Amino acid sequence: MDTSSPFVINVSELRQGAIDVELDEAPSHLDLEVEDAQFVGRVTGRLSWRWVSDRVVALGRLRATAQMQCVRCLRELRQAVEVEARLVYSDEPSPEEKVVDLDVDDEGVTHYQGEWIDAREDVRAFLLLELPDIPLCSETCKGLCPRCGADLNDGPCDCAEAKPDDSPEWKKQLSQIREEL
Ligand SMILES: [Zn+2]
Numbered sequence: 001m002d003t004s005s006p007f008v009i010n011v012s013e014l015r016q017g018a019i020d021v022e023l024d025e026a027p028s029h030l031d032l033e034v035e036d037a038q039f040v041g042r043v044t045g046r047l048s049w050r051w052v053s054d055r056v057v058a059l060g061r062l063r064a065t066a067q068m069q070c071v072r073c074l075r076e077l078r079q080a081v082e083v084e085a086r087l088v089y090s091d092e093p094s095p096e097e098k099v100v101d102l103d104v105d106d107e108g109v110t111h112y113q114g115e116w117i118d119a120r121e122d123v124r125a126f127l128l129l130e131l132p133d134i135p136l137c138s139e140t141c142k143g144l145c146p147r148c149g150a151d152l153n154d155g156p157c158d159c160a161e162a163k164p165d166d167s168p169e170w171k172k173q174l175s176q177i178r179e180e181l
């Protein structure tokens with residue numbers, strides 16, 4: 001375990017009092033390379049660690065910036081990601097864990113072993129959960145024209161004027177013959 005990471009905390013040290021951690025981390029430190037989003041800039045914020053009864057709790061706020069693609073116009077957009085983090089750890093295995101091998105029980109309490117807690121996986125999950133499922137550059141994004149592919153945010157394309165040609169077949173053929181004459 002990388003004990004120099006600001007997301008890794010020593011539980012014995014914490015017994016002497018709360019520990020506030022200022023965060024300013026590269027996204028790669030949290031393994032934030034995912035398919036649909038690219039985290040740019042730093043992950044910043046603060047986590048305040050303390051013992052609450054027999055649980056270790058970290059409360060704080062995290063900020064990051066994700067670069068994503070608008071689903072309508074396909075332009076790159078930057079999305080600020082801000083989360084209120086609430087992480088709870090216990091060294092007691094939860095009852096569920098004895099049945100199925102899960103690290104997290106129903107209350108969102110993560111089980112830890114030994115003297116160290118590594119919060120990176122939980123922080124990563126918090127940030128990824130905050131990403132929009134349907135990223136939009138703007139609520140009013142007009143998207144691309146389905147016919148010519150023009151970005152309609154730049155203004156209407158020529159297709160906007162053209163009406164679908166629903167004239168009967170003989171008229172179409174007639175106008176074609178006219179053109180050829
Ligand atoms: Zn868009």
Ligand SMILES: [Zn+2]
Nearest residue numbers: 145148157159
């Ligand atoms: Zn068009």
